[in-house]
Amino acid sequence: DVKVTQSSRYLVKRTGEKVFLECVQDMDHENMFWYRQDPGLGLRLIYFSYDVKMKEKGDIPEGYSVSREKKERFSLILESASTNQTSMYLCASSLGRKGTAASQYGYTFGSGTRLTVV
Amino acid sequence: RKEVEQDPGPFNVPEGATVAFNCTYSNSASQSFFWYRQDCRKEPKLLMSVYSSGNEDGRFTAQLNRASQYISLLIRDSKLSDSATYLCVVNMVTGNQFYFGTGTSLTVIP
Numbered sequence: 001d002v003k004v005t006q007s008s009r010y011l012v013k014r015t016g017e018k019v020f021l022e023c024v025q026d027m028d029h030e031n032m033f034w035y036r037q038d039p040g041l042g043l044r045l046i047y048f049s050y051d052v053k054m055k056e057k058g059d060i061p062e063g064y065s066v067s068r069e070k071k072e073r074f075s076l077i078l079e080s081a082s083t084n085q086t087s088m089y090l091c092a093s094s095l096g097r098k099g100t101a102a103s104q105y106g107y108t109f110g111s112g113t114r115l116t117v118v
Numbered sequence: 119r120k121e122v123e124q125d126p127g128p129f130n131v132p133e134g135a136t137v138a139f140n141c142t143y144s145n146s147a148s149q150s151f152f153w154y155r156q157d158c159r160k161e162p163k164l165l166m167s168v169y170s171s172g173n174e175d176g177r178f179t180a181q182l183n184r185a186s187q188y189i190s191l192l193i194r195d196s197k198l199s200d201s202a203t204y205l206c207v208v209n210m211v212t213g214n215q216f217y218f219g220t221g222t223s224l225t226v227i228p
Contacts, residue, residue: 033215042220043162043205058215090161094216106152106207107216109161 003027004093006110013117019078021113023091031094032074033107034058034066036087043090049074081117089113121145122208124219132227135196139222141206142188150209151182153191155202156221162205165191196226 007022025032033048035058045058047066055066063085067075074093078085092107124141131137143151151168166173168180168189179192189208193200206219 035218040220043218045215048215106150106154106164106167107162109163112161114159 004091004108004110006089006091006113008113009111011113011115013078013081013115015082015117017078017081017117019081019115019117021076021078021089021091021115023074023076023093023110024072025074025093025108026072027093027095027108028071029093029095029108030071032068033092033094034064034074034076035090035092036060036085037090037112038087046076078115081115083117085115086117087115089115121210121217122206122219124206124222126220126222128223128225130225130227131196133196133198135226136192136194137196137224138190138192139204139206139224140188140190141219141222142186143206143208143217144187145208145210146184146187148187148208148210151180151189152207152209152216153178153180153189154205154207154218156205157202162218165204193224196224198226198228201225 004025034046035043037043044060049055049068065077090112091110094107153165154162155165156162168182172181177194181190203221203223205221208217
């Protein structure tokens with residue numbers, strides 16, 4: 001089974017802090033994604049990556065950055081945490097390369113990080 | 119307009135009932151379709167892919183209607199353990215990004 005591991009289940013941070021959320025997958029997937037999930041809004045894509053050192057903005061990238069130095073690891077960075085970034089953060093990975101039909105395999109999600117910014 | 123739209127529910131049904139959820143998508147070039155299940159405070163997990171010819175997995179049946187741009191999920195003989203939020207997921211033909219509906223909440227009542 002593919003495993004996607006997120007480093008923390010719960011985090012509490014102060015406004016203005018720099019926050020790192022780590023995600024590691026063990027199945028050599030090319031694609032990795034960061035979402036946030038909020039009640040009534042569903043899952044919203046923050047950033048994604050098709051390859052090492054490659055990143056693309058999703059629908060709500062403001063206030064976030066990402067890093068993918070190794071294929072298996074995709075980090076989400078909150079440069080200066082704010083209270084409106086309190087949310088559930090979900091990392092996902094999938095097999096496939098951009099533009100191919102490999103998307104038929106769907107995503108595998110990590111168990112999520114519930115971040116509270118106070 | 120949202121890429122994927124679902125009725126949020128909630129659907130409250132008795133055990134043993136049959137329940138159906140629909141989901142519409144906006145891009146006719148969409149290529150892959152899925153239903154995910156999400157339990158409270160857990161991550162979404164793949165329930166089943168949706169194929170053009172329709173597909174069945176035990177009590178669950180998924181169907182795709184490309185002409186009307188919707189997919190459906192039918193659950194027969196509902197169990198208490200089916201209580202969850204069901205997410206409709208669509209993949210566009212370009213790139214590997216998936217678009218999620220906001221989910222339909224199902225509660226199966228004893």
